[in-house]
Structure formats: C-alpha cells, structure tokens
Amino acid sequence: MKKRNSESSKLDRKTVERNRRIHMKDLCFKLASLLPPHLFKPSKDMLSQQDQLELAASYIKQLRERVEGLRRVKEEQAVTKTRTSSSVMTSMMIGLRLPVVELRDFGSTIEVVLISGLNKNFMFYEVINVLSEEGAEVVSACYSTVGDKVFHTIHAQVRISRVGVETSRVCERLQDLIC
Incomplete structure (x- = not known):
C-alpha cells in the first residue's frame, strides 16, 4: 500500500x-x-x-x-504654463504698455504669445509669415479676447532641427511688426 x-x-x-x-x-x-x-x-x-x-x-x-x-516634459510644461499665466496676469495688473510679445523656445518648438489692444490692427498672417521665414512651421494658433485685450497664442515647430530658429531675431521682427 x-x-x-x-x-x-x-x-x-x-x-x-x-x-x-x-x-x-x-x-x-x-x-x-x-x-x-x-x-x-x-x-x-x-x-x-x-x-x-x-x-x-x-x-x-x-x-x-x-x-x-514624458512625465518630466509634461511637468516642465505645466510649470512654464503656470509661470506664463501668472506673468500675463501680473503684466495686466501692472498695466504694461501694449502690445506685448513673448516668445518661448522649447528646443524644437516655439510658443509665441502676443497681447494687443482691440484698437491695434495687425495682420495675423504677417506674424505667421515671420515665423515661416525664420524656419518655423506653425502647428496651431488661437486667440481670445478678454476685456479690451486680445491674446494670440501660436505654437510653431522648427522645420530643420539642426539649423533651429534664432528666437531673438524672430522676437525682434515681431516687435517691429506689431509695434
């Protein structure tokens, strides 16, 4: 057994x-x-x-x-976005002279924030042309009106990453165009 x-x-x-x-x-x-x-x-x-x-x-x-x-990039962008919103709000409170041009370089992408008054007329396509001529391709563009201010936000991507975009030159050209 x-x-x-x-x-x-x-x-x-x-x-x-x-x-x-x-x-x-x-x-x-x-x-x-x-x-x-x-x-x-x-x-x-x-x-x-x-x-x-x-x-x-x-x-x-x-x-x-x-x-x-990707999580780090997302956190960095959230911090940058928070800084941007607070700096925009601060500049509105302080009463900076309009128009305002802010340009942020993220390496292969660029964010352009333009703040102008309702009475300031500039051709939006001219802003896009400046970015295009400087080697950036516009990915998205939007605007919103708050009170008597118009906020334009443009996201562009560098066409040739090795060459890049000279952000100081872009900012200078945008200042000349809008002011």
Whole structure:
C-alpha cells in the first residue's frame, strides 16, 4: 500500500510540474505576442524563452524610461504654463504698455504669445509669415479676447532641427511688426 501511495504522489508531482511548465510556456508566449514585431530580428520561433524574456524586460525598461521622460516634459510644461499665466496676469495688473510679445523656445518648438489692444490692427498672417521665414512651421494658433485685450497664442515647430530658429531675431521682427 505504501508503494502505491508513493507512486501516486510521484505521478501527481509529475503532473503538477508538467502543468506548471505548460502554464509558464503559455504565459511566455502571451508576453512575446505583446511585444512589437520590430523588436524581433529573427523570427519568434528562433528565440529561446530566455531571450524572449530578456527582450520583454528590456522593452519594458525602455517604455518606463520613456514614460518618465514624458512625465518630466509634461511637468516642465505645466510649470512654464503656470509661470506664463501668472506673468500675463501680473503684466495686466501692472498695466504694461501694449502690445506685448513673448516668445518661448522649447528646443524644437516655439510658443509665441502676443497681447494687443482691440484698437491695434495687425495682420495675423504677417506674424505667421515671420515665423515661416525664420524656419518655423506653425502647428496651431488661437486667440481670445478678454476685456479690451486680445491674446494670440501660436505654437510653431522648427522645420530643420539642426539649423533651429534664432528666437531673438524672430522676437525682434515681431516687435517691429506689431509695434
């Protein structure tokens, strides 16, 4: 009777171990199927499970670093936006002379904020032409009117990142155009 119990427990252990291995193999296959295909130079069948796991781990690390980088950029932009709103509000309270031209360089993107009075007429397309001539492509532009002030916000992207845009020259040209 003891012999049968030990044989039965060995079979149970073998079955449990086989089921565990099948389950792990299935999980590894599911993990590999979640990875983008461009990560696999040879076909998936040629990679061992260990290679697939290492590839998945490095991909997850890359994604984590990318998320952290994007989170930092988002926080920096939020801080800049907060500073911008407070500086705009402060300048309105102090009563700075209009028009106001603010230009922020974020490397490959530029943000232009123009504040003018309702009675100051300038052609908006001329502002866009200045940016275009200086090597920036306008991505978005909007305006809003608050009281007797008009706020224009323009986001532009540098066309050739190696060359860039000389922001001081752009700011000077915009000042000449608007003032």
